[in-house]
Amino acid sequence: MTMFHFFNCAILTFGPHAVYYSATPLSEYDTLGTSIKAALVYLGTALVKLVCLATFLKVSDNEAFDPYQELLKALIGFIDVAGLYFALTQLTHRNISQNHKFQAVGLGWAFADSVLHRLAPLWVGARGLEFTWDYILQGLEANANLVLSISLAALGSLMWLRKNKPKTLIPIIYLCAGIVATMPSITSYLRRGLGWHFPKVVGFELLSSLILAFISWQLFSACQRPSS
Amino acid sequence: MAASKKSGGHREMLESMYSVIALVFILVACVELCDAAAVVDVYRLIQYDMSGSPFGSRLASLNHHGASLHFPPGADLSRTVLIIPLRELNITFVREYIDQKKPLGGLLFLLPQVFKSENGGNKQIHEIEKLKSMLAELEKLLIHSNIPYPVYFAFENDDIDTVLADIKKNDAIGQPATATTGGYKLVIPTPEPNKVASPTITNIQGWLSGLKADGEANQLPTIAIVASYDTFGAAPALSVGSDSNGSGIVALLEIARLFSLLYSNPKTRGRYNLLFGLTSGGPYNYNGTQKWLRSFDHRLRESIDYAICLNSIGSWDSELWIHVSKPPENAYIKQIFEGFSNVADELDVKVGLKHKKINISNPRVAWEHEQFSRLRVTAATLSELSVAPEMLEGTGGLSDSRQFVNETAIIRGVKLVAESLARHIYGHQGKNVEIFADGSSLAVSPAYVRSWLDLLSRTPRVAPFLSKNDPFIMALKKELADHTDEVNVQNEVLEGLFTFYDSTSARLEIYQVASVTFDLLLLLVLGSYLIVLFSLLVITTRGLDDLISLFRRPPSRKVKTA
Numbered sequence: 001m002t003m004f005h006f007f008n009c010a011i012l013t014f015g016p017h018a019v020y021y022s023a024t025p026l027s028e029y030d031t032l033g034t035s036i037k038a039a040l041v042y043l044g045t046a047l048v049k050l051v052c053l054a055t056f057l058k059v060s061d062n063e064a065f066d067p068y069q070e071l072l073k074a075l076i077g078f079i080d081v082a083g084l085y086f087a088l089t090q091l092t093h094r095n096i097s098q099n100h101k102f103q104a105v106g107l108g109w110a111f112a113d114s115v116l117h118r119l120a121p122l123w124v125g126a127r128g129l130e131f132t133w134d135y136i137l138q139g140l141e142a143n144a145n146l147v148l149s150i151s152l153a154a155l156g157s158l159m160w161l162r163k164n165k166p167k168t169l170i171p172i173i174y175l176c177a178g179i180v181a182t183m184p185s186i187t188s189y190l191r192r193g194l195g196w197h198f199p200k201v202v203g204f205e206l207l208s209s210l211i212l213a214f215i216s217w218q219l220f221s222a223c224q225r226p227s228s
Numbered sequence: 229m230a231a232s233k234k235s236g237g238h239r240e241m242l243e244s245m246y247s248v249i250a251l252v253f254i255l256v257a258c259v260e261l262c263d264a265a266a267v268v269d270v271y272r273l274i275q276y277d278m279s280g281s282p283f284g285s286r287l288a289s290l291n292h293h294g295a296s297l298h299f300p301p302g303a304d305l306s307r308t309v310l311i312i313p314l315r316e317l318n319i320t321f322v323r324e325y326i327d328q329k330k331p332l333g334g335l336l337f338l339l340p341q342v343f344k345s346e347n348g349g350n351k352q353i354h355e356i357e358k359l360k361s362m363l364a365e366l367e368k369l370l371i372h373s374n375i376p377y378p379v380y381f382a383f384e385n386d387d388i389d390t391v392l393a394d395i396k397k398n399d400a401i402g403q404p405a406t407a408t409t410g411g412y413k414l415v416i417p418t419p420e421p422n423k424v425a426s427p428t429i430t431n432i433q434g435w436l437s438g439l440k441a442d443g444e445a446n447q448l449p450t451i452a453i454v455a456s457y458d459t460f461g462a463a464p465a466l467s468v469g470s471d472s473n474g475s476g477i478v479a480l481l482e483i484a485r486l487f488s489l490l491y492s493n494p495k496t497r498g499r500y501n502l503l504f505g506l507t508s509g510g511p512y513n514y515n516g517t518q519k520w521l522r523s524f525d526h527r528l529r530e531s532i533d534y535a536i537c538l539n540s541i542g543s544w545d546s547e548l549w550i551h552v553s554k555p556p557e558n559a560y561i562k563q564i565f566e567g568f569s570n571v572a573d574e575l576d577v578k579v580g581l582k583h584k585k586i587n588i589s590n591p592r593v594a595w596e597h598e599q600f601s602r603l604r605v606t607a608a609t610l611s612e613l614s615v616a617p618e619m620l621e622g623t624g625g626l627s628d629s630r631q632f633v634n635e636t637a638i639i640r641g642v643k644l645v646a647e648s649l650a651r652h653i654y655g656h657q658g659k660n661v662e663i664f665a666d667g668s669s670l671a672v673s674p675a676y677v678r679s680w681l682d683l684l685s686r687t688p689r690v691a692p693f694l695s696k697n698d699p700f701i702m703a704l705k706k707e708l709a710d711h712t713d714e715v716n717v718q719n720e721v722l723e724g725l726f727t728f729y730d731s732t733s734a735r736l737e738i739y740q741v742a743s744v745t746f747d748l749l750l751l752l753v754l755g756s757y758l759i760v761l762f763s764l765l766v767i768t769t770r771g772l773d774d775l776i777s778l779f780r781r782p783p784s785r786k787v788k789t790a
Contacts, residue, residue: 004747008754015758023765129413129739130265136750 005135006126012139013118016146017111024103029096031104038087038108045083046116052076070193074185081181084109084156098161106153110146118142137202144202144209151209151216152180158223165223173219180212265412266387270336270736271463273370273379274690275421275729283372285379288731290416292333294738296392297321298399306331309414311392313338313384319365326373334378336414336736337366338392343629344383356631363627367462371620378416381463381626382736391738413739421729427692427722429458429508429516432705434712436487436504438653439497447527450501451649452535452607455480456510456517456596457704458691461625465733467688469624470633473510474684475542475641478677480504481707482642483649488711489670490650490663498653500533504712506704508691509722511623513593516691519720521603534564535607536649537596540622541641542633542681544612547578548641551609551616553586553601560606567648567657568610574660575644584616592619610645612637630685635678642672680707692728 021027021035056072087105096104118138126135155177158165165173187205190196196204273285295308297316312322314337325332342356343363370379382388391412398411438448455476461467468474484504490496509516521529541548550568552561565581572579586598593599594616600607613622643664650656650663664670687700694701696719709715766775 004744004751005742008747008750011751011754011758015754016761019758019762020765023762024769129415129737129741131740131742 002127002129005131006122009122009126009135009139012136013114013122013142014111016143017107017114020103020107020146026100026104026107029100031096031100034091034096034101034104035108035111037091038105039112041083041087041091042109042112043116045079046112048083049076049079052079070185070189073188074182077184078181081152081156081177084153085160088153088156089160098157101161102153102157103150106150107146109153110142110149113145113149114142134198137198140202141205144205147209147213148180148183151213152177154216154220155180158220162223169219169222176212176215176219180216183208183212265740266391266738268382268385268388268736268738269733270380270382270416271465271733272731273375273381273462274460274464274732277727279725282374284370285375285377287334287376287378288416288418288421288734290334290378290380290414290418290736292414293741294336294391294395294412294414296396296399298396300399300402304331305333307333309334309336311336311338311395313392314340314359314363314366317362317366319362319369322366323369326369326375329376332377334414335375335380337379337381338384338388339363339381339626340384342631343626360627360632364625367625367627368621370462371625380416380734380736381466388738411741411743413741415737415739416734417737418731418734421731424692424728424730427726427728428696429519429691429720429722430694430696430701431508431516431520431718431720432506432701432708433520433716433718434484434504434708435714435716436484436491436502436712437714438491438500438502439494441499447531448499448501449533450503450528450531451533451653452503452505452600453480453483453538453645453649454505454507454517454535454596455538456507456514457689458508458510458516458694459624459628459689460511460620461623461628461690463626463732464690464693465688466626467624467628467690468630468685469628469689470630470681470685471542471628472540472622472624473538474624474681475540475633475638476538477506477684477704478638478680479538479541479642479645480506481680481711482672482677483646484708484711485676486642486646486664486670486672487649498650500653501531502712503532504708506708507596508694510596511620512691512722512724512726513591513619514596514599515722515724516720517596517599518593520718521599521605523718529603529605532600532605534560535597535600535605536564536645537600537607537609538641538645539596539609539611540613541610542612542638544634544637544641547580547612548572548644549580549582549611549614551582551584551595551597551611552607553584553595553598554606556581556583558606561608563652564606564608567652568644570658571644571648571651574662575640575647577640577644579644580614582614610641624689630682633681633685635674635681638677638681639672639674642677646672690732691722692726693730693732 021032026035053073053076056076057069084105087109088102091105122135122138125132155173158173159177183205186208187201190204191198191201272288275282275284275286275288277283290309292307292309294311295303295305296311297318299305299308299310310332312335317337322335324330340359342359395412440448456473457477459467459469459472461469484502487498487502491498491502505517505520507514507516507520509519550565552558552564554561556562556565561581565579569579584594586601588602595609595611597607597609617623646664647662651659651661654663656663664672666672683703689700701717705715705717763775766778
């Protein structure tokens, strides 16, 4: 019964990534290599982030929200953006269209994030006899994270790869990318600064990720139009 | 071509990854984590065989759903643990279940915190007395029945109270907890209980020799003071027996301390030897006392003037009883009784004499002095109990905890015994001389009594579970050695009818579990979510026709797109 629950949670956590890969044209163009490379870049970024966190952050015993520390954490969080930049611009895989490249990178990024942050707790926790909603919520969070990663990759590819984009949209693109990149800090603030419970935070994440994805999609298609 | 080569390389890489992943998984699978909603210390009902027939709880491991007393009528409880708080206990219900051998997954009794040994609660005395008598009745029922499922005791705390409240709420809506409806699962991972191999009983004796005049050839007479120290109760890990016979041990140690003060000075050293005996095996017809007496050489046995056995003297108000086996007209008995009643009059308490003949053919030994009497040694038992307890009763079970014992009662008891002994030893019979007067250096020390009583009330002392070198036995030995000239420890095997089984205490893990139906439903929801997601993505990125063709002719798809 508990193995069953683990299986369910794993489907929820990792299923959407596989579905995304197989349902979209990504599978047809064999972009798996790009995704794996993006995942490896994520691993490297995570390592750098860990080193930075360990170097600059004080360890606080209490779960209180310290604005200065959180600011530092948010700044360190921007290393993610640097990693994504590297993955998008420096990785030269077989020439796949920009359209597919950012999706492949975002997918690899999100999958690596899920594996790194959620697989171990899931394996250890969801197999236990004790039932909690946590692992289902965590799976939903992984879904939101997938949407956010792909949005960020889309905005990144707009910023760094596309040369001829409408001038008026540039500040909006940067603003959106900034918001998406600071999402982890925002949720951390909600959880610890305002003391929101996990279900509420996950609900917020899902909602905001959908809104941001919609905006990014609109921006992307707006940029697509003049070029095509 | 290049693509196929590349994917071939990927496959190799993935295959080598799989072995690494598998290794990691195996490592992680070995990690056992406990993340239960609540973890509670539980104490198992004793399991023993008496002359071959089984008694007590015959199982130890537990893995069932919990239910409260409000379970729907007619529910199948064979895979359910009933959680019964003592406050709500209906003894006839439990008796019915046990007598009719109805199937149950297990029983868990919740005891109020007042019965916890560390707790000095002073709630409504009336209510506690009611609970105490109920607990005693329950204990008697459980000890003497053969129960084919695990029975545990636990103390109420916040965790288990919330769990119980939740279970009650579920039961109230008529939704019994089974594998398909979720609820709470109670797990005690314990191996099968094993027989305790050759349980030992340990007797401790202290010898305080009297002053022998020069050139006197005869041996000095001896007075023995004896108390049995082990207990027997429904839960061996909770049988601390503060009154039976913790109070007797405390009194014996205090008397030993007082007389060691007197005997340390040659001027006040009496012309009697004092023999202090802490005996084991009390609940089993004073088996240890019997072995101890048999080990005496007959000169010593004949030199014993009389023996005073102390038994349950911790919760009396105004009357103590002296139980004897010889008729009251016997000169020695008369002497002992008069000695006690004289002192009792001065202390403003009453002492009664009870005579109970020994039936040699009956194996039951109700009082410790009867073992002495069987060997023709004059002996008496001082106790607050007016009638002899039945076998395995009044031996320090669950309900016999610290707050039902009165220190001042013990102190008065000590004074009564010590004073009458001293008058006998120094020949002050009938005189109004107070040797152990309050305030003097020979006064009974309340602090000493209290500290030993507290220690005893924390220490379960069921003989088969006390090893030879148990810290408690070592402590008793050391204490007696401090007050006497010579201490001997005698180890014997508890013989006779009894076989005991171990695993007396365990940890109960309570998990909140989801039902299989819930998991199935979740799988269904997730499956449809993924299918909808897939269809949506295919439609938005490739168009509806692609989705339809995907289902129509899946194998030809690749050829077409290529």
